[in-house]
Amino acid sequence: MMSASDSEASGGPLQPLMVQYAQAQRQYQQWLDKVTPFVLQRWLSTAGVLALFMLRIVFAQGWYIDAHAIYLLNLFLAFLQPRFDPSLQDDLMADEIEEGGEATSPLPSNRDDEFRPFVRRLPEWQFWLSATRATVIALFCTFFEAFDVPVYWPILVVYFFVLFALTMRRQIQHMIKYKYVPFDMGRKVRYGGAGHR
Template sequence: MDDINGEESGNSFLQQKAALERRWQKILDDTTPFVQYRWIGTGVLLLLFILRILLAQGWYIITYALGIYLLNLFLAFLTPKFDPSVELDTQESEMEEGPSLPTKADEEFKPFIRRLPEFKFWYSATKATAIAIFCSFFSVFDIPVFWPILLIYFCILFAITMRRQIKHMIKYKYIPFDWGKKNYGPGSSRSR
């Protein structure tokens, strides 16, 4: 008899968990088209975290970890899903084997597909910032460090990784943003 009650309460818990997951997914789906507002909300959350750290004068390790994580997310956002350097090596080996598709002027259109889509980037950044804010309320995470060294190290790491990423973008001729690109679609060509 106790096993039946245990199964029912476990089953009820799983049903409630599934219902909560569906509600959360519905909320996420509803926020998808509002890119600018989502990022504004994340920016406000990040400013609250920075304000918390500046006023509390602590939790620099959490700040550093959040910075490294956000940098990692940003690099994945800027990187193409299919690495062009690997594709070029594959194309060169295929050329040795026999004829292949054209690769220069009459090359087919290949859109830029990100390794980390914008929505996942936003969602991961928001979750990480919320977790960092939560962790900043516990003294166990306030490890004493000399914060200027962490700041200098982060700035050097940022400069090196971004320089490498920009060189990669220049070498393989891709731009991860839509600014300045032609738009082909309804409303893109206006006649005067």
């Protein structure tokens, strides 16, 4: 058996750094756990950091290659999509029916169907965390000239808007075809209470 002194000796000179790193990770996770319930405040802080990033680009007149915007668009699309793609489910359902089985869809097909909540491919928490991290890293990178690659920025802006229009059009068509809305709209209905008939 190894004693406590043997385990400390096996860490070598990096042991104090590893202890500090583990402590910093715990404190970071505790902070994340504390801010989890404050959805509006989290998104407002991310919008503030994004505004700082944009102001930095405007005032520094540089860093126009912004893969950051395309990354955020990619996150947003994953946030809008269901975890289980109904188009893939259609193929599986057709196979099940051919084999004589009963097919079920992850999305409700009509009003009388049982309640199935919309499960996102990228949950809100992960969307916020990834967007915030990407924005902080992008802001940090603007302080280094090595990341300021000279480009003709209007082309990038047009490219982003064309990409946004095409991907959102496709996503909206997907939502219409499979009849789902990825947002909670209207009043919440509670089941099983006095108001339920």
